[in-house]
Amino acid sequence: MPSPQPGELSPSQGLEVIDAVASFGAPVPVLVFTGGDPLRRPDLFELLAHARERSVPFAVAPAVTDLLDARALERLSTSGASSISLSLDGALSATHDGIRGAEGSFDRTMGAVRELAARGARVQVNSVVMPRNLTELPKLFQLVRGSGASVWEVFFLVRTGRGAVVEDLPPDTWEEAAHFLLEASRYGTTVRAIEAPIVRRLLLTRDRDPVSSSPEKRALVRQLHELLGPPPGEVALRPSGTLDGDGTLFVAHDGSLQPGGLLPHSLGRLPGDDMVKVYRHHPLLRAIRERRLHGPCGYCSYRTVCGGSRARAFTATEDPLGTDPACLYGSTALPPLSSWSA
Ligand code: SF4
Numbered sequence: 597m598p599s600p601q602p603g604e605l606s607p608s609q610g611l612e613v614i615d616a617v618a619s620f621g622a623p624v625p626v627l628v629f630t631g632g633d634p635l636r637r638p639d640l641f642e643l644l645a646h647a648r649e650r651s652v653p654f655a656v657a658p659a660v661t662d663l664l665d666a667r668a669l670e671r672l673s674t675s676g677a678s679s680i681s682l683s684l685d686g687a688l689s690a691t692h693d694g695i696r697g698a699e700g701s702f703d704r705t706m707g708a709v710r711e712l713a714a715r716g717a718r719v720q721v722n723s724v725v726m727p728r729n730l731t732e733l734p735k736l737f738q739l740v741r742g743s744g745a746s747v748w749e750v751f752f753l754v755r756t757g758r759g760a761v762v763e764d765l766p767p768d769t770w771e772e773a774a775h776f777l778l779e780a781s782r783y784g785t786t787v788r789a790i791e792a793p794i795v796r797r798l799l800l801t802r803d804r805d806p807v808s809s810s811p812e813k814r815a816l817v818r819q820l821h822e823l824l825g826p827p828p829g830e831v832a833l834r835p836s837g838t839l840d841g842d843g844t845l846f847v848a849h850d851g852s853l854q855p856g857g858l859l860p861h862s863l864g865r866l867p868g869d870d871m872v873k874v875y876r877h878h879p880l881l882r883a884i885r886e887r888r889l890h891g892p893c894g895y896c897s898y899r900t901v902c903g904g905s906r907a908r909a910f911t912a913t914e915d916p917l918g919t920d921p922a923c924l925y926g927s928t929a930l931p932p933l934s935s936w937s938a
Pocket of ligand 1: 793794797892893894896897898899900902903904905919920923924925
C-alpha cells in the first residue's frame with residue numbers, strides 16, 4: 597500500500613494509546629508495534645521513546661523492506677525494545693520469497709536477524725505454518741537456532757486477511773505440527789505457539805492420546821531428531837498462555853479495539869473508549885476468559901487450558917465463541933470426549 601488507510605491514528609493519538617496501555621498499572625502489558633510495517637509511520641521512534649518514558653515495555657515487528665536499512669537496525673537495537681521480531685516463512689529462499697512475493701527477502705531477513713543479534717538485540721523469528729512450508733519446519737527451526745535469534749514464534753495459519761487465499765491444513769496435520777513444536781521446545785531455544793492453543797491440550801494428552809500419538813503422525817518429529825539429534829532437555833512449553841481477548845488486546849490502525857489482530861470484531865474505539873474498561877469488562881472478552889464457548893470447545897474437558905483459537909473459530913463460523921476447526925476434537929470421527937478427559 598503506498599499510503600496509509602483512511603482514519604489512521606495521528607501522532608498525538610498514538611501517544612494517547614501508549615498512555616492508555618500505561619494506565620493498566622503494574623504489571624504493565626507489553627505493547628507490540630506491528631503492522632503492516634511500523635517503520636512506515638514517520639513518528640515510530642517518537643512513539644517508542646514515549647513508551648520508554650511511560651515505562652511501557654514494548655517490542656517491534658518491522659517488515660523487511662528497504663526501510664529496514666542499517667540506520668533503522670541501529671535505532672531499533674538501541675530503542676529499548678524488549679524484542680524485535682522478523683518474519684521468516686521458509687527454510688529455503690524459494691519458499692520464503694515465494695510466500696512473501698519478494699525476491700531476495702529471505703537473504704535480507706537472515707541478514708537483518710544476524711545484524712540485530714550482533715548488536716545485542718533480543719531477536720525473535722516469527723513463522724506462519726501453512727501447507728507450503730509444513731515439511732520445512734524442522735529445517736526452519738535449525739536455521740533459526742543458528743541465526744542468533746533467541747525466540748521462535750510459530751503461528752498456526754488463520755485464513756483471514758492475506759491468509760484467506762492460503763489453503764488450510766486438516767486437524768490431524770495441525771496436531772502433527774503441534775507435536776513438533778513441543779519437541780522443538782526441548783532444544784533450548786524459546787518456542788512459542790500462536791493461534792495454536794491445542795498445543796497446551798496436547799501437553800496433557802500426548803502420551804495417552806490414541807489418535808495423535810500414532811507414529812505416522814510424527815513425521816516432523818522424526819525429521820527434527822535426524823537433523824538435531826536427540827533433544828537434550830524437557831518440553832519447555834507450558835499448559836498456560838494467552839488467547840485472543842484473554843491476555844491480549846489489539847488496537848487497529850484506526851483505533852478499533854479487537855480481541856486480536858486476526859479477529860476483526862470491534863469492541864470499541866480509541867480515542868473515546870477506555871481501553872482498560874473494555875479489556876476488563878466487555879461481555880465478549882469475559883465470555884472468552886470464562887470459556888463460555890460454543891460447540892465442542894464449550895464442553896471440552898480442556899477448554900480452560902486450551903480454549904481454541906478464537907480467531908480461527910471466528911473465521912470459520914463468524915462466532916468468536918465458536919469451535920476451533922483446527923482441533924481433532926471437532927471431528928465426529930473421534931472417540932467420545934469422556935474418554936479424553938484429564
Ligand atoms: S475442543 Fe476446543 S478447547 Fe477442546 S482441545 Fe479442541 S480447541 Fe481446545
